Amino acid sequence: MNEATISALSERFGIQHPIFGFTPSEHVAAAISRAGGMGVLGCVRFNDAADLDAALSFMDENTDGKPYGVDIVMPATIPKEGTSKDLSELVPEGHKEFVERTLLKLGVPPLSGDDTSAGVLGWLHSVARAHVDVAMEHNISLIANALGSPPVDVIERAHEHGVPVAALAGTAAHARRHVENGVDIVVAQGYEAGGHTGEIASMVLIPEVVDAVGDRVPVLAAGGIGSGRQVLAAHALGAAGVWMGSYWLTTAEYQLGDSPVQTALVRATSSDTVRARIYTGKPARLLKNKWTQAWAEPDAPEPLPMPLQNLLVSEAHHRMMRGGDPEVVAMPVGQIVGRMNEIRPVAEVMASLLAEVEEARARLKA
Amino acid sequence: MNEATISALSERFGIQHPIFGFTPSEHVAAAISRAGGMGVLGCVRFNDAADLDAALSFMDENTDGKPYGVDIVMPATIPKEGTSKDLSELVPEGHKEFVERTLLKLGVPPLSGDDTSAGVLGWLHSVARAHVDVAMEHNISLIANALGSPPVDVIERAHEHGVPVAALAGTAAHARRHVENGVDIVVAQGYEAGGHTGEIASMVLIPEVVDAVGDRVPVLAAGGIGSGRQVLAAHALGAAGVWMGSYWLTTAEYQLGDSPVQTALVRATSSDTVRARIYTGKPARLLKNKWTQAWAEPDAPEPLPMPLQNLLVSEAHHRMMRGGDPEVVAMPVGQIVGRMNEIRPVAEVMASLLAEVEEARARLKA
Structure with missing residues (x-):
């Protein structure tokens, strides 16, 4: 390119x-946009549309008029799904027992009385659609979909609003399909x-996708980008540009406070990740630690399909975050974590x- | 760099x-050197020192005086090992039965009476040492070791002969150790x-290893290299240079004749590989096909440790090669196989x- x-x-x-900087934090996303990149706010954690609305209002006010985007999690085909309560009933008791037993073994305390977790519902198609509705009311410059092409009507609606759509692709065939769908x-x-x-x-993957889409759309490179050489x-x-996600997790703006997550991230080497289905039901790369190891033991059940697996473990994720042990957290991160060795402000990064x-x-030119 | x-x-x-072009074929290795690169002949397939001696004499005569190297397979610590016959006795009957049953199921014919396979002994430390002895008698410019640092006495001996030593590294820690060992x-x-x-x-990995070794030694990049962009x-x-292995497997000089392997390689996409322990006992990336799938079935045994696994399957490899079905071959190859879509001479590649x-x-400059 x-x-x-x-x-x-x-x-x-x-x-x-x-x-392009993907992050679940509106503080980090706004800082990326202010620093001259494109901050892309991950919506999956917003169960309540009003919370996303507030975060996007924050973005509107804190990006100095610079562009930003949102990232949704939406399969192209609309799955059959009930409410979160119906779905919970599909989670086998044996799985719930394994999670409880593991948390006990790893010394993760229960939540205090007033600290509850409703789970992460953003993996539900209906919730992801609500995210799109809210985002369209704000000054967004991009909708990205973490699960590939969004449904065609969502793409058309984005285009009516003048908003381009980005889709993640793990193969050249995915990329071709995205372009055919209007991405x-x-x-x-x-x-x-x-x-x-x-x-x-x-x-x-990158040159393969570039060759597959030709001049039709630009390609951003994601995975392993965390230095100028990369x-x-x-x-x-x-690639015409880069898409970075993990690298912003150790920025100061994340405001994780005393969370054990940034401690764990700063310590980890590039060998300390593992790709597993235990976070959402689909293969995802996570920080390797006592929690991921417990799921690799012979007594661990097979992870459930999406969206059930995340319903199963989301309270456990919340408990581990509160628990404070850097060896026991659930955290998606790429192999670039080996290069994330200090907490720095976004502008400095x-x-x-x-x-x-x-x-x-x-x-290279020398 | x-x-x-x-x-x-x-x-x-x-x-x-x-x-740097790694290849098991002296015809390909010589052609790489003649084309201005460094052909590196893989020695592991030579059970008989005299055969390696002949292949290296061929290299001496067919490289127009240009430099070439050899690649051995030698762990830094010398394992306890018996003869190939002793070792065969350590292979469980259940494993042998699984291999026989699988070959039968996949329609792989037995070898004809005069076509036998002694297995690949190059995985044995003693055989790898014999490879070094033979190589030192030839005009080699490099000894590379596929399993990391060779034993220090081998490094010292290479240096006495003025031959530099290269070692493969999969982590920055490996790379640091190699440099400390004199690689x-x-x-x-x-x-x-x-x-x-x-x-x-x-x-x-590449920038991480470059940072780990600093100015002490040059780093070659291996894995995923098969185009100028890469x-x-x-x-x-x-990286100061590149090390390519897979990409030469579809060169005309390979002289595989009617073998099903090149057919399978030309057909495969970048999704058609799998990393498994079934080839040697250590994780190795192979062409994904009916053979690798059989080892992923619930009835498949756990692969044996090195060097037993290769003793178990080497006759099966030979039978599959003779069998002629491109869907049933045992072939190490990288994800770059998706770009290997035609048979071309080395000089053209x-x-x-x-x-x-x-x-x-x-x-990039434009």
């Missing part, structure tokens, strides 16, 4: 740098990425990244 | 291009690579690769 195409992408979105940007996400991820690593490599492979790209470019 | 370092590597080895070149091999491979993908990306990530690097470089 040449400089002209990279510039075209930035111009199209009105961003200074073709760096405007393909995010080629390699095996090394955090969260839901496929089997093909970025080095192989950004430059992504461009060498043909972005400035280092850009400086490193220029250094790497100069070295 | 800058142009100066890349040139230094090429000058040190007297090669035109910092492209001269580290090959950082990512998850996407064929054969024995670790969990960390090239995009993350070579350029490897340089952007800090090398010329395309170099032209693509220049194109990619021009695009």
Whole structure:
């Protein structure tokens, strides 16, 4: 992908740098947009539409008029689903017992009386649709879908509002399908990425997706991007820009406070992740620790399909977060975690990244 | 890694291009060296020292005086081992029965009377040492070890002969240890690579290894390299050169004749590989097909440790190769197999690769 195409992408979105930053935090997302990238707010954690509405109002007020996007989790085909209560009844007792037994064994305390967790409902199609409804009322510049093409009517509705749609792809075949469905940007996400991820690593996947979509849409490289050399490599492979998720988890704006998660992230090496179905029911890369190991033991049940698995474990996730032990957290993150060794503000992370790209470019030209 | 370092590597080895090509075929290895890269002959298939001696004499005569290397398979610590016959007795009957049953189910004919297989003994430490002895009698310019640092006395002996030693590394910690052991070149091999491979993908691994070894030794990037964009990306990530294995398997010089392997390779996409312990006992990436699927079925036994697993399956490999069904072969290959879509001579592959690097470089500069 040449400089002209990279510039075209930035111009199209009105961003200074073709760096798309996915994050569940509106504070981090706003800071990424302010720093000249495209902050993309993950919506899956918002059970209540009013909470997402408030977060997006915060984005509108804190991005200095710069563009930002949202990320939803929506399969292209609408699944049969009941309410969260109906679904809970589909979770086998044996699975619930395993979770309780494991939390006890790992020393995770129960929640205090007034601290409850309703689970994460954003994996439900109906909730994801509500996210789209709310997002359309705000000044969004991008809707990205973590599960590939959203349903065609959602794409059409976004286009009516002048909002481009991005979709994650783990294979060239996925990418081709997204373009046929009307998607405007393909995010080629390699095996090394955090969260839901496929089997093909970025080095192989990115040029394959670029070749598959041709000049029709730009491709962003995701998975393994956390330094200027990796950004430059992504461009060498043909990507017009990069999509980074994990790397912002150790930014100061995350405001995780005393949470054990950032401690665990800063400690971890690139070998400390594992790809497993235990978070949502689909393969996702997570921080490897006592919790993921418990699910790999012979007495562990098979994870349930989406969305049941997340209903099963979401209170456990909440308890572990409150528990405070960095060895016992549930955290999606990519192999780039090995490079996330300090807590820094987003602006500083972005400035280092850009400086490193220029250094790497100069070295390559020298 | 800058142009100066890349040139230094090429000058040190007297090669035109910092492209190291690993292959089990002396015909392919010689062609890689003649085309300006460094052909590296895999020794593991040579049970008889005299056969390796003949192959290396062929290399001496067919490389136009250009440098070439050898690749051995030798753990740093010398394992306890008996003869091949003793070891065979350690293979459980249940495993042998599973292999026989699977071959029968997949329609693989028995070998004809005069066609026997002694198994591949190169996985034995004693045989790998014999490979070193033979190689030292030839005009080799590199000894690479697929299992990391070779024993220190082997490194010292290579250095006495003025031969640099390369070692494959799947983590930064491996790479550091190799340098401490006296290794001269580290090959950082990512998850996407064929054969024995670790969990960390090239995009993350390469800069991590480059940072770990600093200026002490050059790093070659392996895993996912099969186009000029990927070579350029490897340089952007800090590698001084690339190490390619899979990509030569579909070259004309391989002389596989009517073998089903090249047919299977040309057909396969990047999704058609699997990492499993069924080839040697250690995790290795293989072409995914009916044979690998049989080992993933509930009735399949756990693979045996190295070197027993290869003793168990080596006759089966030979039978499958003779059998002629492209859906039933045992073949180590990386995810780059999706880009291996035609049979071409080595010189043509090398010329395309170099032209693509220049194109990619021009695009990135534009």
